[in-house]
Structures are given as structure tokens and as C-alpha cells.
Amino acid sequence: MPYIEEAIEIAIRPVSVEVLEGTLKPAQISAQIERDKLIDISQKLINLIYEYPVKKLPDEIDKQLTKLPGGEQWFS
DSSP states (O other): OHHHHHHHHHHHHHHHHHGGGGTSOHHHHHHHOOHHHHHHHHHHHHHHHHHSOTTTHHHHHHHHHHTSTTHHHHTO
């Protein structure tokens, strides 16, 4: 899981530009992240590559993403 934690830290700066049109600083984004929850979701998504064949993987990823808060809006 250290690689997921590192990826989160690396992603915070570019995310701060995207979220709310860049009105939040990286430290503000970092303080709001529920790291344990994010790591858990990330690990579950990574595990999908071991559970589904390549052809079915994109659909399963989409299905899992729709279960996240606001996820149903991503695919409507």
C-alpha cells in the first residue's frame, strides 16, 4: 500500500488545480482527504484486474465507480 499512499501525495497538487476551479490549496485538499477510505477504494479497484478478464474489466471498473458518491453522474 505504500505505492498508493505515494500516488495520493503526488496527485494532490494537480488535483488542487482541478477541484473547485483551483480555489483550494494543496494543503486544503490534503486535509480533506479521507486517506484510509481512499486507499481502500484504490486497492479494491486494483484488485479487479485479478478478478475479471481484460474484456470485462472496463465495465466492472465503471460499475464500481458509479457506487462512489456522485458516481452515478459520471456515466449519465
